[in-house]
Amino acid sequence: MNFDLRNAVIANISQNSKDELRETIVDAINSKEEKMLPGLGVLFEIIWNHSSQRDQQEMVETLEQGLKETGAGK
Structure with missing residues (x-):
């Protein structure tokens, strides 16, 4: 079975309001569940692809x- 996660995530939230999108992101981060990471990755990809070079930087x-602040960059 070939499941397209990217398109599934997009289809699932494409009609959400700004508040719903924010809630989705916050809930996914706060849950700390590994299964949420791919969906957050899809959302980040969309943000990145629709950002200016300045915003990307x-x-x-x-x-x-x-x-650096979390110590992960050491």
Whole structure:
């Protein structure tokens, strides 16, 4: 069976409001469930692909800082 996770995630949330999208993201992060990571990855891919180079650079800098603060970047 070939399951297209990317399209399933997109189809599942494509009609959500901004508040619903935010709630989906917050709930997925707060649940700390490994099974939520692929869906968050799909959402990040959409954000990345629809961001300017400046916004992408800011995301990378934010990620770098966050990793340093959590100790994961050491």
